[in-house]
Amino acid sequence: MEISLLAMDLDGTALLDDHKTFTPRLYAALSAAARKGVAIVPATGRQYAMLPPAVRTGAEWEDLCVLCNGSEVRRLPTGELLEARYMEPDAARQVLALARSLGLPVELSASGLLYLTQESWDMQRAHEDSLYFHLNNILPARGRTVPTLEEVLDRPGLDLDKVNLPYVPTELGAEVERALEAAPVSFAWSGPHSLEITHSQATKANGMLAACRILGVDPACTMAIGDSGNDITMLKAAGLGVAMGSAAQAVKDAADAVTASNREDGAALAIERYILGGP
Structure with a gap:
């Protein structure tokens, strides 16, 4: 060929x-x-x-x-x-609700930046062995702390390319997959614990x-x-x-x-x- x-x-x-x-x-x-x-x-x-x-x-x-x-x-x-x-805000809100219900860190990826709350940043630091590169190279340059992620989703013209779940414990992986399969999104594991969620197409x-x-x-x-x-x-x-x-x-x-x-x-x-x- x-x-x-x-x-x-x-x-x-x-x-x-x-x-x-x-x-x-x-x-x-x-x-x-x-x-x-x-x-x-x-x-x-x-x-x-x-x-x-x-x-x-x-x-x-x-x-x-x-x-x-x-x-x-x-x-x-x-x-x-x-x-x-780009993801629709309503689809992203479903992912945020899922992350909140399971106590998972979550990030919104848009326009070259990663938006996250201080709580989410602290959750990631608890898993630094798995997230070393992300915590020490990506977030210092591109991470932006915000009071709530809902406030970011309400911004007009937001080009939301991804929602990241940077650390999903192994025991919660199947549950998170089932929930995302029922949502209007695509998702893929980019690492053993990292899920990236995008527009359905x-x-x-x-x-x-x-x-x-x-x-x-x-x-x-x-x-x-x-x-x-x-x-x-x-x-x-x-x-x-x-x-x-x-x-x-x-x-x-x-x-x-x-x-x-x-x-x-x-x-x-x-x-x-x-x-x-x-x-």
């Missing part, structure tokens, strides 16, 4: 454990794929303002990106918004398909690489889905192939094999 578009997850897939950089081998593989005419589309749960330096180098392949698990498709170099599926799969429409690419000629629960829809929708070696079994089960981990250049290896025609 000839690949025309590569949808590539970032954290845990393309990025090293610093959450900022690619290996030289991956940079080389992406450049070679681009020279072959393949569109490279990072697909991430991050907001545009939180994209890492690795995808803002001015490389020839930097064009489209799928953000916030499919809530937005933007131009990488300029941030131009091409397509959006906002998934990485739909974001990838939107990129295909914009670029005139046949979805059958796509390859996707990912490692987390929020990548599953994309891996299933792609012509070829590749899971990282470090992915959970459910992610591997959704894929057509499995490569090595991000620490072992798994993304580069997959590009070399399936796009560049290597061994």
